[in-house]
Amino acid sequence: LGVGTSKESINAFKRVILEEWNNILQEAIDNCILSMLRRYRAVIEAKGWYTKY
DSSP: OOOEEEEEEEEHHHHHHHHHTTSSSSSHHHHHHHHHHHHHHHHHHTTTTTTOO
8 A cells, every 4th residue: 555654654544534533514413313213123033134224
């Protein structure tokens, strides 16, 4: 990948991750939260095996 492990590289990586994290739309966060009960039920129904999620 050509990415080093220097302090500068690590700080740049952290900065990019935080920028992208802050770009996540609130609507996407809300949809994820609202889908959790459905996902939870799917896991229970599948007895811990595969789900469509």
